[in-house]
Amino acid sequence: MSFFTQREVFLKAAEEGKDIQYVDDDEPASQVHAQPVPTPILLAGVGDPVGDAQPQAARPQPPEPAADGKGSKAEPEEDKQAARAKKEYTVGGLKCAKSPLAxxxxxxxxxxxxxxxxxxxxxxxxxxxxxxxxxxxxxxxxxxxxxxxxxxxxxxxxxxxxxxxxxxxxxxxxxxxxxxxxxxxxxxxxxxxxxxxxxxxxxxxxxxxxxxxxxxxxxxxxxxxxxxxxxxVSTRDFYSPSGLHTINANKHIISFSDNLNVYLSVYETCC
CATH class of the missing domain: 3.30.1520.10 (Phox-like domain)
Incomplete structure (x- = not known):
């Protein structure tokens, strides 16, 4: 390929946005390999196009929903303790004998x-x-x-x-x-x-x-x-009309127990 022929091929490829790979003079012009020119990528925050820039970093994705499929957050530990404290259960004790005072x-x-x-x-x-x-x-x-x-x-x-x-x-x-x-x-x-x-x-x-x-x-x-x-000293030794005792350790009962001495003092004062 002559110099002028090569020049025409390069000018034509440049107009079409193609990249021309160098070929030997003896190689026919029809076998010249044209490769597409990569499209410039605009990075976030950068105004100049960079041809070989890496893709933009992926944005953080929202958290995946919980295992139950409802997307709710895990229950706080305080709520779990409060839920357990609300549970009531019955234990056996001693039954009071029948009395005329009843x-x-x-x-x-x-x-x-x-x-x-x-x-x-x-x-x-x-x-x-x-x-x-x-x-x-x-x-x-x-x-x-x-x-x-x-x-x-x-x-x-x-x-x-x-x-x-x-x-x-x-x-x-x-x-x-x-x-x-x-x-x-x-x-x-x-x-x-x-x-x-x-x-x-x-x-x-x-x-x-x-x-x-x-x-x-x-x-x-x-x-x-x-x-x-x-x-x-044990609930097994406690008396009740039915012989059973209901254990309830909710937050109000716990608060009463913690302040029992105060309540007793007030109770004795009022009596």
């Missing part, structure tokens, strides 16, 4: 007529109170210390129940008539609050407290029962 819901006890007893030179003076349960036609007398023994018994066998508070006896004024009148009102409030609790009112010892006529013999019996009572 019948009338409006059962009420009155305490009054404080009496000072002096049994002689070798015996200390003590005070008894009249305890009446009109619905059951029961009328007995109880020593002041008997109320304390009953409270101690309940605290041992029912640690899961808020036992009504019982103010201590003021020994310096225990024979003062005005103080004894206030003391009778305190003891009456204690018994009636115990009657409002289903677990406490079903205990046989409570019914015996309201029923046994011989206060001297019963006082010794109650003191012995209180001392021998075994403190319940």
């Amino acid at each position: 019948g009338p819901e409006s059962l009420r006890v009155t305490v009054g007529d404080p009496t000072v007893h002096d049994d002689g030179f070798f015996s200390s003076k003590y005070v008894t109170f009249q305890v009446k349960t009109e619905q059951l036609e029961l009328d007995v007398r109880r020593k002041d210390r008997d109320f304390g023994c009953l409270s101690e018994y309940f605290c041992k066998v029912c640690p899961y129940v808020l036992i009504p508070s019982l103010p201590e006896l003021k020994k310096s004024a225990k024979f003062d008539p005005e103080y004894l009148a206030r003391r009778a009102a305190q003891l009456e409030a204690f018994l009636n609050k115990c009657l409002q609790c289903d677990e406490l009112r079903l205990f046989p010892v409570f019914y015996e407290f309201l029923k046994q006529p011989d206060y001297k013999a019963y006082s010794k019996q109650l003191k012995s029962s209180s001392e021998k009572a075994v403190k319940a």
Whole structure:
């Protein structure tokens, strides 16, 4: 191919946007290889076209949907704990024996007529109170210390129940008539609050407290029962009317448990 022929081929290829590969002079012009010129690529943020530039980097794709196909995010750990805390379950315990105190819901006890007893030179003076349960036609007398023994018994066998508070006896004024009148009102409030609790009112010892006529013999019996009572430490030892206990550890119960000492202080102050 002559110089002028090659020049014409190159000019024509340039007009058509083709790249001309050099060929030998002896090779026919028809066998000259024409290759397309690569199209310039415009990079993001760059104004000049670059022929051999790499493709633009792929944009970050949105996260794939969750395994359940709903595309929701994983549940926070706090929500999982709250969901578990809402679960309730039942465990077995001890069933309370049937008691006459379980019948009338409006059962009420009155305490009054404080009496000072002096049994002689070798015996200390003590005070008894009249305890009446009109619905059951029961009328007995109880020593002041008997109320304390009953409270101690309940605290041992029912640690899961808020036992009504019982103010201590003021020994310096225990024979003062005005103080004894206030003391009778305190003891009456204690018994009636115990009657409002289903677990406490079903205990046989409570019914015996309201029923046994011989206060001297019963006082010794109650003191012995209180001392021998075994403190319940497991739900298997807890009493209930059905013999079952529902465990509920939701956030409100946990909060109550954490602040139990505060609630007890307020409860005792209000009583």
